[in-house]
Amino acid sequence: MSQVTTTDLYEVTMALSYLRENMRAPATFSLFVRGLPSGRGFLVAAGLEPALDYLARFQVGRTDAQEFAEVLGRPVKDLEPLRGLTFDGQVRAVPEGRLVFAGEPLLEVTAPLPQAQLVETYLISLLCHQTTVAAKAARCVIAADGRPLVDFSLRRSHGPDAGMQAARLCALVGFAGTSNVAAASRYGIPASGTMAHSYIETFPSEEDAFRAFARAHPGPVTFLVDTYDTDHGVDTAARVLADLRRGPGCAIRLDSGDLGTLAHRARTALDTAGLRDVRIIASGGLDEYAVTTLVRDGAPIDVFAVGTKVGVAADAPYLDAAYKLVEYDGTPVMKLSSGKATAPAPKQVFRRPGLRDLIGMANEQPPEGTEPLLRTVMLGGLRTEPPDTLDAARARFEADLAQLPETARRIENPVAPVPAVSTRLSVLTTVVRHKIEARMRAGRQSPGDRP
Known part of the structure; x- marks a missing residue:
């Protein structure tokens, strides 16, 4: 047309x-x-x-x-x-x-x-x-106070075209990356992504899933740790990451629950395992209001992945x-x-x-x-x-x-x-x-x- x-x-x-x-x-x-x-x-x-x-x-x-x-x-x-x-x-x-x-x-x-x-x-x-x-995304940049943000909005945007626009606009105001492969390719934005809960569920255990994912991806990896029990998932991810010795760039992702409390516990577990360079990524219904609260409360979150509420400028x-x-x-x-x-x-x-x-x-x-x-x-x-x-x-x-x-x-x-x-x-x-x-x-x- x-x-x-x-x-x-x-x-x-x-x-x-x-x-x-x-x-x-x-x-x-x-x-x-x-x-x-x-x-x-x-x-x-x-x-x-x-x-x-x-x-x-x-x-x-x-x-x-x-x-x-x-x-x-x-x-x-x-x-x-x-x-x-x-x-x-x-x-x-x-x-x-x-x-x-x-x-x-x-x-x-x-x-x-x-x-x-x-x-x-x-x-x-x-x-x-x-x-x-763009204004909604810019407010997230202000709220993050220097921490990187990643656009996760495509799947909840009002259509693929709107998702492409959102990825471009997030990059325009300073987001560090996008999950949108087409936008990453078209606009030269770094692509960022991890795995879904369904991936974890198809394996006998979280550890099996993490090790399989690492075999397919030789560089730094990010493990989603909240499919079943978050604390157990963090411990499992820490054990696998310690074995892999992939170096800087690896991360875990928290996608549900009380992100601030879980991030504190995850940081303690990772540091205890000698994995101080493993980052914590948070996602799950975030926008500038939630990010402001997490930053103000001192949550040890290194990267915020924001999606739905930014892609549709929800408020x-x-x-x-x-x-x-x-x-x-x-x-x-x-x-x-x-x-x-x-x-x-x-x-x-x-x-x-x-x-x-x-x-x-x-x-x-x-x-x-x-x-x-x-x-x-x-x-x-x-x-x-x-x-x-x-x-x-x-x-x-x-x-x-x-x-x-x-x-x-x-x-x-x-x-x-x-x-x-x-x-x-x-x-x-x-x-x-x-x-x-x-x-x-x-x-x-x-x-x-x-x-």
Whole structure:
């Protein structure tokens, strides 16, 4: 199925109407998050790279037009105006890895109106899912306080594609590896994995299972020790590891029970056996809240494997995001709906030290000492620079995280910074609002809330 048809029906009907009305002037749409989810002090911009890939290859083909016609119950000839439509517009966006806050545009699209409209749904889907998962993973990095994390989310993600995205996003914010073989291969992420309880259960004893696994894998091995009795499993693993003498890199994995208490007992058993270099890996329903507790309580866990709750961003699985028209044919526009009003005109985010952001107009001069966040990443439907790398995105994330206020870093009850609004943007918003309200009072309806 073409990605072009992965859209909401009203995008198709609006784009078709624009074309028939010859409304092809440039339109700017701004994609932003209205408010941060409860329990979030920041978001991590993510999803831009696949979004640019999508826009670069966007083209309505013959089969797309046929599919549109079929779902609309209309003759194919009625959909012919859409056929051959490509994206040849401009994209300005916040690079992946930057920390962002409510009201700040993640991305702005400027293109002929039918094009800018038709790509809305796919862009929202890409950026919202990936931004919320990246923020969840980033909070785990904060909670782990320097200990390595591994992504185990694939089997519980909302489909294989979401699992691939989660593995990439976890790597973007600093995870050390992933269990996802395809993601490890595609993105150059270290692969990490052990064994399942079913593997242990197929052998006469845990010791038989551990020795068989070691025979198949000559390097460092990790043994899952909680299939039956955890303390017994640790003792058995210690005996086998002492016999193997595989050296640094070997580990045991705890996957259930009171992980903190079990980790303390396991560490004592391993140290007593002379295996101080054998690491303890913990998994089983972990997220930033559980990891924070384990770290705070001094659990001797060396690596945290997090999966389900991060891959689906369990406590905040969606963003209240919008893709709103802010300018058409050179005229600023805005929405006045209660609770959903928008600011007009293309925008820029000016970042000051300490992530004290200022949302202004795109054509404003950057205030002294600020850094504009949105960059032009596509012109004429083509990328302006080579594809970004995970290493570059991770470096941006780490630099922003180092400046994030402690109140926003908190795992419990964080307080998100609130961006300021420039004087020019505030004045324009007031002017456009007053013009719209004046027309409404005069009883003159103006399509699109255009001043």
